Amino acid sequence: MNKLEKIKGLTGVLFLFVLAFLAGRFLAKAMDTRSTMAPAVLPAEGNWGLSFQEDGKPPVANATYEELAKYDAFYAENTQDKVLYLTFDCGYENGNTPAILDALKKHNVKATFFVVGNYLETSPDLVKRMLAEGHIVGNHSYHHPDMSRMDKDAFAKELGDLEALYEQTTGQPMMKFYRPPQGKYSENNLQIAKDLGYKTFFWSLAYVDWDQDKQPTHEEAFDKLLKRVHPGAIVLLHNTSKTNGEILDELLTKWEGMGYSFRALTELPGVGNS
Secondary structure, three states: OOOOOOHEEEEEHHHHHHHHHHHHHHHHHHHHHHHHHOOOOOOOOOOOOOOOOOOOOEEEOOOOOHHHHHHOOOOOOOOOOOOEEEEEEEEEOOOHHHHHHHHHHHHHOOOOOEEEEHHHHHHHHHHHHHHHHHOOEEEOOOOOOOOOOOOOHHHHHHHHHHHHHHHHHHHOOOOOOOHHHHOOOOHHHHHHHHOOOOOOOOOOEEOOOOOOOOOOOOHHHHHHHHHHHOOOEEEEEOOOOOOHHHHHHHHHHHHHOOOOOOOHHHHOOOOOEE
């Protein structure tokens, strides 16, 4: 073999070595990328949270639309359209729900009421009125516990017991819409809810309205609910709030004056009837 052939041979070996090295680096990079794309634990599991960073804009939430969609879960509509979805959590009845229903009827707004066992036991006539006026009644669990660490059997019993009482009370099956009690959640219970046929609903707009002994003034309520309202919001209010009962008619009028319209949760893209 002459000198020129030796050089060519060495060059070929070097070229193959470089190709093998680059191929190895590419494969390792691909493996790294694949591992980072694996399903991740949702951020801040335990308590649903929102960070309002700009008035009139959607807040930054614990999870993205896409992360929640894997579990048939929602917290708002990803849209620029001025639409709102009104929801109420109903732990018990203290006299404010009739005024809330009156305001909704006046404005022809269809809301969703997430009820617990105590509410169905003590206020069946109001639940029947909700249905008669075109509202949705959803499942907020029977006893309102922290369901985020429950196994599937305990989780299913909490929802199933409320379903049974609802059907016994109203004569019809309960729509499979679920709101986690206390806003507590985990990947596991979101998956359990999905396996049970439920859609899970968080929220993108709420304020401190649940303590009947420390009710916000009308001005404080309007300050939060008008500044923070945003396109596609799922609004969480509590039926136990005296303030809500007093301001809802005016609040709906103000939101309408800002160009907002209202839809039922069944109209939220990706939801439909359950």
